[in-house]
Every structure is written in structure tokens, then in C-alpha cells.
Amino acid sequence: MGQPVFKRIVLKVSGESLSGNLGYGIEASVISEIAEQVKEVIALGVEVAIVVGGGNIWRGIAGTEKGIDRATADYMGMLATVMNSLALQDALEQIEVPTRVQTSIAMQQIAEPYIRRRAIRHLEKGRVVIFAAGTGNPFFSTDTTAALRAAEIEAEVILMAKNKVDGVYSADPFKDSSAEKYEELTYMDVISKNLGVMDSTASSLCMDNNIPLVVFAITEKGNIKKVVLGEKIGTIVRGSAK
Template sequence: MPLPAYKRVVLKLSGEALAGDLGYGIDPKVIFSVANQIKEIVELGVQVAVVVGGGNIWRGLSGSSKGMDRATADYMGMLATIMNSLALQDGLEKVNVPTRVQTSIEMRQVAEPYIRRRAIRHLEKMRVVIFAAGTGNPYFSTDTTAALRAAEIEAEVILMAKNKVDGVYSADPSLDPNAQKYDKLTFLEVLNKGLGVMDSTASSLCMDNSIPLIVFNISEEGNIRRAVMGDKIGTLVKGE
């Protein structure tokens, strides 16, 4: 049986991916699908950390663009990621995958505070660790959280799961029928071309710490396993 290409990964889930076809909120069918896909790679011996966005509930940038204080709007977004993380934890534990949620904003009644060494210990014991509440600071995205946590726990790759988009394109494929899909990119190309894979802070963190990124469509069952096994799916973004 072939071995996984990676032993420790960070899975980055957008909030929109958890909304599924509902477009807003949390779709239990999507939670169930994602939980089963994560279970599949845990059973292969892969250590899994997850970072979840909150765009299906609240977007800080959207709130600030309508006049709300940016820091307040971002803190509300962090709380949205905690709701998503608890929903995903529930889904994982329903399929018998031991899971811990760690939050950057302390709320001991619902989750552990983020402690790097404790997170690594959980991973070594084959527990899935979900990092919630972003970095705990306004003005930073959950993409930056994924890059930061991946560097801290020494993950080998970030798996960036997108909803209904199977990689990185030269333009929005839903708007431009001539948009070109990239199989491979460097982080410098992502930054120079303004491709919007992740924000510039996150891209720079990945580039500086040599953390590759695989962008793929999570809507297709089994894609997380394919990415972990090293199959050519989506778009691979790495250093020079």
C-alpha cells in the first residue's frame, strides 16, 4: 500500500465551503463529508491540524466596509470561526475521530487556549487539532493563521480547500471563460500576478518558511486523501 506523501498537514477550510449550497451558515451534509474525508487520512497515519474561516457567518472586512470599526468587525469574525470549529469538532467526533479545538481568544468553557507544545502533543497522539479564532489579532486573515500555525507546528504542507474551485486560475473562471488554470506556481508568481490565492502576509510567511500549498476543490469526495497521497490535483504553490 502506498504511503502518504505528508505526515503532518494543515487543512485550511473556508467558511463558505462549510455553507455548501446553502450559501450561508453551516450545512450538516458538508460537515459530515469533510469529517469523513479527514477520518480517511487520519487512518493513514497523517497528523491533521485544521484552520477554519468564518465567512459563512460573518466577514470582518464586509462589516468594516459598511462603517463598523475594523477591529470590532474582525473580532466578530474570529467568533464566527469558533462556531465553525465547534461544528466541525462535533462532526469529527461523531465519526469517532478524537478532536481538540484550540482558540487564540481564551474561552475555557468551550475550548482549550492555543498552546503550541500542547497542540503538537495532541497531533502526536493522532488527535485532530482545530485552530479557531484566527491569530487572536484583528487585521489578520485566517489564511495568515494557517501559514503561521503551519510554521509553528512544522507542518509539511497546507491543503487549501476551496468550494467548487479546482485550483488557481489566471482570472475568476465563473466570470471569464478564457481563464487559465495553473498546475504549478511559485509564491513570487502569486504575489506578482495578484492571483489572490491567499493574502500577501500569508504568502510571504509560506515562502519564508518553505511551506508548500496545494489549492484544490473540497466538493469532490476523496480530494483530501488524493492531496495527502501526492496525487496531482489542483494547483501546487511552492518556493523557487
């Protein structure tokens, strides 16, 4: 089976990936498949924290384009991430993976508040922890949430699971047939080339805390396990050239 190369990871799942072919909302078969992949990784003894986006339900930027105040639109997006997190928790617990949702905005009837020490303790006990509601502040993306939580819980890597692409490209591969796929990049490359892997705040946070990032396709079964076992798939982004 091989030994995992990471002990503690943060898995970043885009909201769009949960909608599958529906284009909006949650497709049950997709979220169940993600849960199965997470279970495979847990079976290896890896501690897994998850950050889920909310773009399949609501995007703050899209709200501002409709005339909604930016802060209000972002708070609405945070609530969308909570809905996705609860759905993922349910999918995981249906296959007997103990899971806790922690939110950055207090909503104690449905989830725990985010407490760093409690999150780490859950991970040590083999529970999956899902961080919901972003950072709890507007103007920050869930990419930044993933970077921040990874630094706080001392995760060794962020796995960025993509729905449509299998790594980082020099241009949109769906629009430009000459787009080049990168096997390895630095965060400075990502920022200077404006590659759109994650926003500049998240990239800087990862770079400053020396947290590597692996960008890969979640649509292929077993890919999360492959990354954890050290297989070279997708694109790896490091703080500096190796």
C-alpha cells in the same frame, strides 16, 4: 492504498465551503462529508491540523463596509471561526475521530487555549487539532493563521480546500472562459500576478518558511486523501520553481 507523502498537514477550510448550497451558515451534510474525508486521512497515519474560516457567518471586511470599526469587525469574524470549529469538532467526534479545538482568544469553557507544545502533543497522539479564532489579532486573515500555525507546528504542507474552484486560475473561471488553470506556481508568482490565492502576508510567511501550498476542490469526495497520497490534483504553490 499507497503511502502518504506528508506526515503532518494543515488543512485550511473556507467558511463559505461549510454553507454548501445554503449560502449562509452551516449545512450539516457538507460538514459531515468534510469530517469523513479527514477521517480517511487520519487512517493513513497522517497528523491533521485544521484552520477554518468564518465567512459563512461573518466577514470582517464586510462589517467595515457597514460602518463597523475594523478591529471590532475582525474580532466578530474570529468568533464566527470558533462556531465553525465547534461544529466541525462535533462532526468529527460523531464518527469517532478524537478532536481538540484550540482558540487564540481565551474561552476556556468551550475550548483549550492555543499552546504550541500541547497542539503538537495532540497531533502526535492522533488527535485532530482545530485552530480557531484566527491569530487572535485583528487585521490578519485565517489564511495568515494557517501559514503561521503551519510554521509553528512544523507542518509539511498547507492544503487549501476550495468550495467552487479546483485550483488556481489566471482569472475568475466563472467570469472569464479563457482563464488558465495553473498546475504549479511560486509564491512570487502569486504575489506579483495578484492571483488572490491567499493574502500577501500569508504568502510571504509561507515563502519565508518554505511551506508548500496545495489548492484543490473539497467538493469532490476523497480529494484530501488524494493530495496526501501525492496525486497531482489542483495547483501546488512552492517557495521557488522546482
